[in-house]
Each structure stands twice: as C-alpha cells, then as structure tokens.
Amino acid sequence: MGVLIVDDEPLARARLARQLQTINGCQLLGEAADGESALQQLDSLDPDLLLLDIEMPGENGLQLATQITNRPNPPAIIFCTAHDEFALPAFAVAASGYLLKPVNVEQLAQAIAQARRLSKPQRQALHTQVPQHASGRRQIKAVSRRGVQLLDVDDIRCFIAEDKYVIAHHSGGETVLDESLKELEAEFGERFVRVHRNAIVAVDFIAGLQKGGDGYRVTLAGIALTPVVSRRLLAGIKSLLAEMA
Template sequence: MDVLIVDDEPLARQRLARMLDKLDGYDLVAEAENGEAALAAICKFDPDIVLLDVRMPGEDGLSVARRIGALDDPPAVIFCTAFDQYALDAFGTEAVGYLLKPVKSEQLLEALTKAQRLNKVQRAAFSQNQTPTGNLRSHISAKTRRGVELIPLDDVRYFIADHKYVTVYHVNGEHLLDETLKELEEEFSQRFLRIHRNALVSVKHIEAIERTAQGQYQVRLSNTEMRPIVSRRHVGGLKALLKHL
C-alpha cells in the first residue's frame, strides 16, 4: 500500500516515515508540508492512504480531508495530530482513523490495516453489482468534424481522462467527450471498471493483467494494442475480479 505523509513539521514526518519503514506492505511514496502540496502529491502518486495532520499553516487538515473526499477516487485518510478536540469533526470528513501524537507503532498499524480493509470493500463494490439495469445508454455521443457520432458501448475499450477532457478509445479510433470520468463511472458501473484515477476499462474486453519491465501493471484488452496502466491501489481489486470472469 502506498502512503503519503502530510505534516508541516519535518521531525513529525521523519518519525512517521521511520515507523512505516518497519512495516511490511507499506511504502512511503511522498511527503507534503501543507494542503496544496498534499493534493498535488495525491494527483501525482495516487496513494492508497494519507496520514494527515490537522493544524498546519494555511488550509487546515480538516478542510484538506474534505477536498480529498471530493475526488473521484479518494485515498483513505488517517489523521495524526496532537489535539483530540478535532476528532468529531475529523470523522465527519469520513476519515478512517484518528491517531494522537506521539503515534505508537501498534496504533499506526491498526489504523493502516483498517484503511486497507475499507479500500478492499470499496473495490469489491463493482463485482457485487453486475446486474444491468436495462435503462442505460447503449451508445456514447461524441462531437467530431462530421457532427455528432454515436459510438456503441460494445465497441468501447476504455476511457482516459486528461485534465478537463475525457477520450474514449474504441475499435474504430478515439474521440473527445463532453462527459466527465466520474459521470461515466456512475452511469456504467456495471460495465466499466476504474483501474486508475484517470482510467475506466471495459470489463468484458479485459484479457489479462500484465507487468511491464518497469514494474508497472497494465491491462491487455481485446482488439487493441493500447495497454492502460493500472495504479497499485487498484491491482488487488482487478486481480480479484479476473478470477471470476
């Protein structure tokens, strides 16, 4: 599991980093000293878990947690703070843990394990809801130089988001869409699976999950040479899904 530490005190970050280094299965991917740096690191590194201080210069941790929770695919948040009076507000942000400094190793491990367990439940939500509703669109509309084209969903292999734009990749090419990745995920949750913060893939066209020479995971899809990257936080859920396909 990839972890991001957010704290304005370097010594506090170093202490948490040392504790993480002694735990199997958890990797520190980045550190941040304030809210803006934390959100930038989340977008860049896509961590599974964020260890977040409450009192920081500028935007406080509670506000940062709310912004994290509003992301399409948010990591789990565990507060690490010296102040106990924020606990009620903290859980109002849907944080999965609230640890008081000085954080003890056994408490940290317990909170990390809980966060991982919740993420697995979220990732399994897709496989528990496979029954089509019958009232979904069968085509996606895309604006092209020839006007509006209808692309059959059966032809779509995956959607990729890049900043404000989403591109649909299908058997006959690729087109920009006016819809967001979140909207597509909510409407077609029975047919498309999130494998990365910026990617949804067609479940029926998944052939295998592969590992690159650089150690990244990617998905092989039928009738396309493109291989969308799978973020580490979604590898477990994808492997579990493949066992039932």
C-alpha cells in the same frame, strides 16, 4: 499500500516515515508540508492512504480532507494530530482513523490494517458485496485511549452487553463500544438477531447450536465465543437455522 505523509512538522514526518518502514505492505510514496503540496502530490503519486495532520499553516487537514474525499476514488485518510477535539469533525469527512501524537507504531499498524480494507481497489468490492437492503452504518466508531478505531460491521460476529458497555466481537478480537445494545439492534435489525437479553449475533456468521450444561449456545464462524441462547428465544433461533439450512 502507497502512503503520503502530510504534516508541517519535519520531525513528525520523519517519525511516521520510520514507523512505516516496519509495517508490512506499506510503501512511503512522498511527504508534504502543507495542503497545496499535498494536492499536487496526490495527483502525481496517486496514494492509497494519507497520514494527515490537522493543524497546519494555510489550509488545515480537515479542509484538505473535505476536498480529497469529494474527488472520485479518493485515498483512505488517517489523521495524526496532537488534538483530540477534532475527532468528530474528522469522521464527518470519512476518516479511516484518528491517532493522537506521539503516534506509536502499534497504533499506526492497527489503524493502517483497518484502512487497508478501505483502499481504493477494495472500496468498490465492498460496495458490491454489501446488500443494498442492509440496514445501518457500514462502520462503527470506537474511541479509547489508544485512539479512534473504525470497525466494519460486516466483520462483527456479535455484540455482547457487559455492565455499562457493549463489546463488539470481530475477527481482530474485541472492542468496547459506547453504544447500547438496544440502539444497535434497532439499527442493524436486518443483519443481527437477538439470542439473549445481553447478546445479538450476526445472522451471516451463525454456524449452529450446541447444547451444554448451561443450555444452548450459538456457534459463530471465525471466533471461539459462543453466546448463550435464552429459552424464550431458542425456538426462533432454531427456526432461523432451519430456514438457513
């Protein structure tokens, strides 16, 4: 994955460059200190990913990102900034990640792993793989003290409501969301099915049912979690499995 670092601070560029050396599959193609230089290198280097600061002299990172994302086949963008107030505008221009300085290598590696799914060769594949009738967003944003993470909806096995939060379980683990289960079910109703008052599961990942001492549980491909199926919804889940067989 070819990376271009865009930041007006030399020390910040050097830190990111050192961290990139420790992340497998990444190659630093170049560095730029402002938007004009970044655009020039974008044409000559054709990077897969930009690590982009927001507050820079002249054109800021948000303005630069708007230009870049309007181009055909743009690179993925991860914002690396000292300011948390730009998160919403950043994702409005289709950012793949949002990290707060000082960026640590674990956060950077995780954000790059997410952005790698959105690299230029994969964007077209993703577009062709997602059915046109599928409802809702393709990605869900999660904000935490570690930064901002984008989850591919196609990778989520289930949403489980716990206390005041909803947890998305996916191939990379689990992520806490600040969204209600009711809202998620309304948005993704064509792709997820309710199995319990506190759980909806991805239809494409349902592997079967198993019966235990606490009743039936649904098994999901790729994760060990087995959400409980309520008695009221069991007949519908069995019918769905029969249709899928």
